[in-house]
Amino acid sequence: MTEQEIQDQLKTVIEPYVQNQEAFENLTKETQLMEDLEVNSAHLVDIILDLEEAFDVEIDDEAAEKMLTVGAALNIVQELLNAKD
Amino acid sequence: MMASKNHRVVITGLGICAPNGVGMTNFEEALRAGRSGIQHIKELEELNFRCQVGGIPPLNSEILEQNFSPLELKRLSAKGVMYGILAALEAWQDSGLPLPNPDDEPRWQWGTVFGTGMSGVQTLREAIYKTDEGKVKRLGGSVVEQTMPSGISAFLSGKLGLGNWVTSNSSACSTGTESIIMAADHIRQGRAEIMLAGGCDADGPYVWGGFDAMRVLSKNFNEAPTKASRPMAADASGFVPGSGGGALVLESLASAEKRGATIYGEVAGGYVNSGGQRGNGSMTAPNNLGTQKCISGAMAQAQVKPQEIDLICGHLTSTMGDVLEIQNWSTALGLKGKDFPKINALKSLTGHCLSAAGAIESVAAILQLKQNWAHPSLNCQNLHPDILAQIDANCVVRETEVFPMQVVAKSSFGFGDVNSCVIYKSWKL
Numbered sequence: 001m002t003e004q005e006i007q008d009q010l011k012t013v014i015e016p017y018v019q020n021q022e023a024f025e026n027l028t029k030e031t032q033l034m035e036d037l038e039v040n041s042a043h044l045v046d047i048i049l050d051l052e053e054a055f056d057v058e059i060d061d062e063a064a065e066k067m068l069t070v071g072a073a074l075n076i077v078q079e080l081l082n083a084k085d
Numbered sequence: 086m087m088a089s090k091n092h093r094v095v096i097t098g099l100g101i102c103a104p105n106g107v108g109m110t111n112f113e114e115a116l117r118a119g120r121s122g123i124q125h126i127k128e129l130e131e132l133n134f135r136c137q138v139g140g141i142p143p144l145n146s147e148i149l150e151q152n153f154s155p156l157e158l159k160r161l162s163a164k165g166v167m168y169g170i171l172a173a174l175e176a177w178q179d180s181g182l183p184l185p186n187p188d189d190e191p192r193w194q195w196g197t198v199f200g201t202g203m204s205g206v207q208t209l210r211e212a213i214y215k216t217d218e219g220k221v222k223r224l225g226g227s228v229v230e231q232t233m234p235s236g237i238s239a240f241l242s243g244k245l246g247l248g249n250w251v252t253s254n255s256s257a258c259s260t261g262t263e264s265i266i267m268a269a270d271h272i273r274q275g276r277a278e279i280m281l282a283g284g285c286d287a288d289g290p291y292v293w294g295g296f297d298a299m300r301v302l303s304k305n306f307n308e309a310p311t312k313a314s315r316p317m318a319a320d321a322s323g324f325v326p327g328s329g330g331g332a333l334v335l336e337s338l339a340s341a342e343k344r345g346a347t348i349y350g351e352v353a354g355g356y357v358n359s360g361g362q363r364g365n366g367s368m369t370a371p372n373n374l375g376t377q378k379c380i381s382g383a384m385a386q387a388q389v390k391p392q393e394i395d396l397i398c399g400h401l402t403s404t405m406g407d408v409l410e411i412q413n414w415s416t417a418l419g420l421k422g423k424d425f426p427k428i429n430a431l432k433s434l435t436g437h438c439l440s441a442a443g444a445i446e447s448v449a450a451i452l453q454l455k456q457n458w459a460h461p462s463l464n465c466q467n468l469h470p471d472i473l474a475q476i477d478a479n480c481v482v483r484e485t486e487v488f489p490m491q492v493v494a495k496s497s498f499g500f501g502d503v504n505s506c507v508i509y510k511s512w513k514l
Contacts, residue, residue: 016156045226046160 006055006077010070013050017043029071055081090339094269095512097346098180098334099448100172100283104140104327104435107148108175113452116460117485121311121434123325129297132290136302138310140327140436141288142168162211163231165204166240168330168441169285172448173199173241176332177281181346184245191248194278194340197241198268199332200260201253201284202440205232206291237285249277257499258400259357260284261331261443262507266355268335269507278340281332284444288328292439301369301404302326314437315464316401316430317411317472317481324402327436331444333451348512349455353492354387355507356380366502370406373413379504380417380496387492387508391418394426394508395490396459396482398450400498401430402437408471410498415475425476426494427486433463443497443505454493454511459486 001009011027018024019038023031033039039047048064051057051073057080059067067073099109105122106112115122122140129137144167149158152174153167161167177184185192208231215223230236235253242251250271256263261284268280286292296302303323306313314325341348358379360372384391397414401407411428415421431446432438438445453459459482468478496506 016159042226042230043156043160049223049225 001081003078006081007074009054010051010073010077013054014047017047027070029069029074031070032068033070034068051077057081057084090342091275091337092273093338094272094335094352095338095341096333096349096352096451097336097341098176098182099349099451100175100177100179100332101445101448102142102168102171102330103438103445104142104329107142107144107171109179115434116449116452117458119434119461119463119485121314121463123310123313123436125307125310128290134290134293134297135300135304136297136323136326137307138303138313138325139288139293140325140329140438142329160227161231163205163208163236163287165201165285165287165328166231166237168328169199169201169204169237169283169332170240170244172283172285172330172332173281174244176283176334177245180334181344182279182334189246191246193248195245195247196249196271196277197238197247197251197281198264198271199238199241199253199281199283199285200255200264200440201234201237202255202257202260202286203292204285204287205236206287207289208232210291241281245281249280255440256503257501258437258439258442259497259499259503259505260440261445262447262495262497262505263357264444265333265335265352265447265507266357266505269352269355272335272337278337280335282335282444283330283332284441285330286328286438286440288326292328293326296326303403312464314403314433316399316403316433316462317407317468318465319467319469321403321407321469324404324432325436327438329435329438329441329445331441331448333444333447349451350512351510353389353508353510354383354385355505356382356386357505358382359504360502362502368502369500371409371498371502371504373409375502376410376413376498376504377417379506380414380494383494383506383508387510389492389508391420393492394418394494395488396453396493397426397428398446398493398495399428399430400496402432408469411472411475421475423477423479425480427459427482428480429459429482430462431460433465434460443495447495447507450493450495451509454490454509457487457490459488461485
């Protein structure tokens with residue numbers, strides 16, 4: 001998967017949980033999931049499950065806790081995908 | 086002595102999600118036409134249930150998309166909770182109350198008592214399978230809120246910004262009626278202005294299996310589902326399981342008048358008790374004395390005389406309990422033969438909606454009271470002889486009847502020998 005493909009799929013996964021649409025439209029790697037996109041903390045758990053399913057990877061707790069920004073999520077998914085290859 | 090306007094409780098909104106009608110328009114149509122919502126359930130047949138019929142509200146994607154966001158639908162699988170929310174949102178909108186913005190301050194004078202039985206059992210089943218497979222991590226973030234008994238009231242408080250009492254009661258098949266009495270009492274005590282009351286329950290093999298095993302469900306009409314629920318009939322031999330949600334917006338008279346709300350009627354009085362599983366009472370059967378005291382207690386609070394009751398919307402499940410129920414009403418009211426009030430059984434059209442029953446049946450009762458007609462009880466052309474020994478056959482409403490109504494009584498009885506009875510009065514300026 002190219003970086004762009006990963007980024008697009010990540011956006012698709014996150015979209016239903018976003019409560020601040022404006023922040024979502026102006027998404028950057030620095031965008032914070034909870035502060036900027038106003039994702040509910042209980043929903044973060046579900047985002048991680050959805051990412052695991054979408055990319056067929058397993059995200060451990062340590063990685064999940066680091067997943068605070070869009071960029072961090074991208075990096076984590078990228079690393080897991082690289083490890084698979 | 087007339088209670089003050091802050092201590093009189095009126096009904097200003099109704100909402101319904103019933104097997105024979107989702108939404109008040111469909112429900113009213115079904116009641117007036119005597120249309121049953123009971124159908125053959127293939128899954129029950131495949132799972133070797135004795136009873137293979139049931140009442141399930143007909144939901145479609147249009148109704149769901151109107152009432153839930155895509156994210157809510159993605160995270161919500163508990164059917165009972167869904168039915169409760171649909172009924173509650175309709176009642177809320179019917180009452181003319183606003184849907185608050187996310188940034189609004191909680192409404193400290195608005196609350197809910199919304200009861201349930203096994204609303205989230207299907208969700209719990211899936212969670213149990215994952216847990217047993219060692220995949221607890223895969224449960225996701227929405228299992229707790231869907232399977233905790235107070236899930237329905239928690240959802241409603243979030244949707245409506247309720248800042249007063251938010252709770253769920255649970256008293257088996259008495260739950261729905263009990264919630265109305267609890268909510269009305271709370272307003273009468275001056276602790277809230279508006280309370281959303283109601284009940285909801287789920288359907289399917291995991292809710293209904295225990296009843297099937299006890300042999301208390303209907304099993305002789307699997308090929309003729311709409312004939313299966315036969316309250317008061319000579320050959321009534323078991324109830325038809327149902328599901329759904331019913332909701333009422335209750336309000337102090339002062340609050341309703343202040344905002345110019347449409348008033349359906351008044352919750353004039355109510356009573357909740359138990360027969361203590363003594364005398365002829367048990368886990369599954371009501372103690373006659375307890376039932377009679379419950380009816381008398383509700384009438385005393387409502388200051389209503391037996392002769393003033395125009396219609397009884399009974400509990401009447403289509404079991405042998407129907408005979409005892411009529412006997413208890415007759416004894417409690419001191420009325421028999423032709424003097425007994427009119428009586429009908431909504432369960433003949435919906436099946437027994439368990440924890441939702443009292444709320445669904447109260448919505449029906451108030452609709453009939455407001456509009457002065459009574460829906461037919463199906464499948465009781467041949468009334469039980471022990472019922473005919475107590476009351477005149479014409480007391481049982483078997484065709485839709487139109488007559489003026491001032492007072493309607495609604496009772497519910499549940500496993501554990503628990504009783505509730507509420508008296509609704511018409512509202513006239």
